[in-house]
Amino acid sequence: MVLSKILVDRPGADLRWIGCVTWLAAWGLMLLLDGRVTLGNQALVLVMAGALAALWLSPLQSMAFSAAAVALFNFFFVHPRHSFAAMLREDLLLLATLLGVSTGISYLLARLRSLVTSERLHAAEREQALLNERAAIDQAQAQHLRNTLLTAISHDYRTPLATVTGAASSLAAHADELPRDRVAELARTIVDEAGHLNRMTTNTLQLARLDSDTVSLQRQWEAPEEILAQVIARARRSAPSQRIEAHVPRGLPLLYCDAVLLVQLFDNLVENALKYSPVGGTVRIEALHQGAQLAIRVSDAGPGVPDEWKDKVFDVFQRIDSAQPLADASIGSVPRRGVGVGLAVCRAIARVHGASISLHDAQPHGTVAEVLLPVLPQPAMPELLDEVAA
Amino acid sequence: MTLTVLLIEDDLALRATLARALELEGYRVQAADSRAAGEAVFRQPDDALPDLVLLDLGLPDGDGGDLIHWIRSRSGLPVLVTSARYDDAAKVALLDAGADDYLVKPFSISELLARIRVALRHRSRDGSAGLTEYRHGALEVDVSRRLVSLNGERVRLTPTEFKLLAQLVGQAGQVITHRQLLAEVWGPEHVGDTHYLRLYMAQLRAKLEPDPAEPRVLLTEPGVGYRLAEPLHSLTD
Numbered sequence: 001m002v003l004s005k006i007l008v009d010r011p012g013a014d015l016r017w018i019g020c021v022t023w024l025a026a027w028g029l030m031l032l033l034d035g036r037v038t039l040g041n042q043a044l045v046l047v048m049a050g051a052l053a054a055l056w057l058s059p060l061q062s063m064a065f066s067a068a069a070v071a072l073f074n075f076f077f078v079h080p081r082h083s084f085a086a087m088l089r090e091d092l093l094l095l096a097t098l099l100g101v102s103t104g105i106s107y108l109l110a111r112l113r114s115l116v117t118s119e120r121l122h123a124a125e126r127e128q129a130l131l132n133e134r135a136a137i138d139q140a141q142a143q144h145l146r147n148t149l150l151t152a153i154s155h156d157y158r159t160p161l162a163t164v165t166g167a168a169s170s171l172a173a174h175a176d177e178l179p180r181d182r183v184a185e186l187a188r189t190i191v192d193e194a195g196h197l198n199r200m201t202t203n204t205l206q207l208a209r210l211d212s213d214t215v216s217l218q219r220q221w222e223a224p225e226e227i228l229a230q231v232i233a234r235a236r237r238s239a240p241s242q243r244i245e246a247h248v249p250r251g252l253p254l255l256y257c258d259a260v261l262l263v264q265l266f267d268n269l270v271e272n273a274l275k276y277s278p279v280g281g282t283v284r285i286e287a288l289h290q291g292a293q294l295a296i297r298v299s300d301a302g303p304g305v306p307d308e309w310k311d312k313v314f315d316v317f318q319r320i321d322s323a324q325p326l327a328d329a330s331i332g333s334v335p336r337r338g339v340g341v342g343l344a345v346c347r348a349i350a351r352v353h354g355a356s357i358s359l360h361d362a363q364p365h366g367t368v369a370e371v372l373l374p375v376l377p378q379p380a381m382p383e384l385l386d387e388v389a390a
Numbered sequence: 391m392t393l394t395v396l397l398i399e400d401d402l403a404l405r406a407t408l409a410r411a412l413e414l415e416g417y418r419v420q421a422a423d424s425r426a427a428g429e430a431v432f433r434q435p436d437d438a439l440p441d442l443v444l445l446d447l448g449l450p451d452g453d454g455g456d457l458i459h460w461i462r463s464r465s466g467l468p469v470l471v472t473s474a475r476y477d478d479a480a481k482v483a484l485l486d487a488g489a490d491d492y493l494v495k496p497f498s499i500s501e502l503l504a505r506i507r508v509a510l511r512h513r514s515r516d517g518s519a520g521l522t523e524y525r526h527g528a529l530e531v532d533v534s535r536r537l538v539s540l541n542g543e544r545v546r547l548t549p550t551e552f553k554l555l556a557q558l559v560g561q562a563g564q565v566i567t568h569r570q571l572l573a574e575v576w577g578p579e580h581v582g583d584t585h586y587l588r589l590y591m592a593q594l595r596a597k598l599e600p601d602p603a604e605p606r607v608l609l610t611e612p613g614v615g616y617r618l619a620e621p622l623h624s625l626t627d
Contacts, residue, residue: 191498198496218478218613220568221585223592225603226610233604248603250596254585259612260478379585382550382576 019056023049023065030077039077043094046073050102059110062102070095145211156200156341160193167193199271203345206264210348217258217352221379224252224287224294227259231266232285239274247286253294253375257353265349268342269298269369276302276367294373301366310359314347346371393510394418396440398428398457399472400449408444411499417506425452432464440467442509444502445489447473447480455484462488468509472497478613485567485614492565492614508563508620520560526607526622529598531559538598545597550575554590555598558608563620565611591616 026049030042046069054062073094074084167186175183209215225248232246255262266285273283281301288295305313346369350357355373362368395417399405402423409419420440422428431440443461447454458469471492473481481492490509493502512520522533528541533556538545547555553575557566569581576586591610595602609617 194496220613221588222612223588225592226588227612229604230610230612246603250592250602254588263612379583381589382583382586 015056016061017056019053019061019065022053022056023069025049026053026069027072030073034077042077043073046070046094047098047101050098051105054102054105055109057102057106059103059106062106063099066098066102067095070098142211145208157197160197160200163193164190164197200341202264203268203341206261207341207345207348210345210352215352218260219256219258221254222257222259222262224248224255224296224373225250227255227262228266228285228287228296230263231270234267235270235274235283238271242274242277243280243282244270244274245282245284247284249287249289252287252289253378255294255373256376257373261349262353265346265371266296266298268346269371272342273298273300273302273367273369276300278302281366289375292375294375296371296373297368299362299366299368301362304361304365305359305367313359314343314357392416392418393442394420394440395506396420396422396428396431396443398422398425398443398449399446400424401446408499408502411502412506415503425449425454425457428457429460432461439465442506442513443467443469444506445469445471447471447484453480455480455487458484458487458489466513468513470502470505470509482567482569482614485565486569490564504620512561512564521562521621522559524559524562524618524621526619528600529607531555533559540598547594547597551590551594551597554587555594558616558618562618565615565617567615569615571615587616 026045029045033042033045050062050066050069053065057065071084075082167189171178171183171186171190178186228246228248232244235244270283270285277283277300284297284299286297286299288297347357350371353373355371357369357371360368360370393416395412397405397408397412397419399408399421400423405421405423409421412419420431422431428443428445445454445457449457454471458471461467461469468490469488471481471484471489472495473484473492474495481494485492490512491505493505524531524533530539531537536552538547538552538555554571557571557574568584568587571587572581572583575590576583580586591608592602595605595608599605599607607619609619611617
């Protein structure tokens with residue numbers, strides 16, 4: 001710790017005082033030892049002080065201090081005292097040792113310091129390079145998302161828009177001549193397609209929103225049965241002729257989540273399941289509390305999803321090509337339209353909730369979409385004991 | 391008597407479409423394209439004031455919140471807010487500020503008319519005591535006599551459950567935000583404790599709904615609050 005501080009900090013004026021103090025302490029020790037140990041041992045104290053002080057001093061300073069130390073040693077401790085009478089020559093060995101040790105150490109430290117400084121510079125450069133690289137990747141991803149969104153707008157939006165335009169222009173041009181039921185049918189088509197466009201727009205916007213770093217979730221404690229009730233009610237309204245089975249036990253743990261987003265997630269899964277279900281097939285929605293997780297599964301009895309597509313369908317605007325062989329070809333083809341963004345949004349919503357989402361095979365055929373949501377320690381509930389039913 | 395709707399919407403096409411649809415239903419429509427134009431309507435003599443305000447959240451000259459405070463400081467007129475999808479927080483803030491209900495764009499005309507009918511029904515009752523009687527299918531609630539019955543049989547509720555149900559009955563058919571319910575039932579220090587609501591709504595549904603997993607009466611408005619279904623008087627709904 002101390003050594004790293006010494007190494008990292010340049011030997012500025014702020015640290016040089018430690019070197020001076022070391023020398024002063026050494027001289028104090030010399031005086032203390034004077035007369036109790038031999039001159040040779042006293043000289044060793046000087047060597048040690050020179051070595052230690054060099055840690056904080058520059059090579060030049062070390063040399064100066066060492067030379068002064070030898071001269072003062074001669075003056076104060078070598079007989080005859082208080083004179084330079086003893087030839088300095090006799091201290092030559094001591095001087096050489098002191099100078100060698102202290103200069104060597106301070107020189108080595110100076111080198112180490114400059115090495116550390118340049119290493120730091122390089123580290124900063126490397127970090128900058130990494131940042132640049134990451135920014136480039138982010139930009140590429142943003143570009144990719146933009147491209148896929150543009151693809152969506154040009155492809156997925158044009159079909160329902162074309163239908164709306166067709167129906168509405170027909171109404172505009174021939175409203176007087178068309179029979180009443182035909183007018184109602186055209187109007188119905190416009191309402192349905194507008195609803196489809198609305199769902200696609202909601203999903204596309206949500207995906208762009210969730211993909212940005214600044215997404216803010218409106219998290220609250222939510223009851224999963226309320227979220228699923230919302231989804232089930234909407235599904236029954238939109239597909240009154242299809243069988244929808246719900247298995248949502250009472251007493252499920254609360255989730256700390258954004259309810260609007262989770263409703264959207266399960267709306268998409270159920271809408272998909274309804275779309276791929278054969279006539280008379282059942283769509284099943286079930287919730288299961290498993291320890292620290294809540295599993296919510298949406299299954300259909302449709303043709304299923306080939307294994308190699310089970311992960312890919314969650315990518316933006318991936319869709320299973322109708323030319324691809326299906327897991328169970330005997331079920332026949334089903335209309336596939338608008339898969340593009342729905343499942344990608346599901347995955348994005350799951351991700352921001354720390355949940356996972358995956359597709360599995362249903363028995364005997366069909367697909368199970370499973371969402372595993374984390375169950376957090378539950379909040380403290382109000383005291384119920386004092387409440388008696390009246 | 392013809393009722394007047396003040397329609398504040400900056401989009402010309404949507405304003406024209408809504409105005410025509412409302413006129414078809416027999417309402418008189420005053421249209422305004424900005425907050426300023428909406429406020430100008432309130433400077434008319436009292437007998438020319440509208441009966442209901444339909445307010446768009448995304449006006450060019452203000453977010454509508456100030457306008458609701460402004461309207462609320464002058465009258466108890468019902469205010470319905472229309473908003474785009476991603477204004478959840480703003481929507482809730484407007485409801486807390488005194489708006490009566492909200493509609494998310496795009497909405498159908500039948501939804502809009504239903505909300506207008508409910509809002510006008512609540513306001514036509516003088517004072518803001520709210521409804522005290524409610525009936526939906528086999529469920530009957532009489533708040534003043536503290537009576538709740540299902541299929542003619544009395545249902546026992548705890549005092550808190552009853553308090554919560556009474557709040558919902560008071561504004562039957564309209565959304566009430568989490569914050570409003572928590573403040574009324576548990577007190578202002580509990581406005582953040584949405585988990586209290588989850589627990590008590592589950593208990594109420596267990597007692598009052600034939601299938602609590604698919605409620606017909608005690609409805610959830612995700613991210614906003616709860617809504618008691620519009621009263622239904624026939625037993626075959």
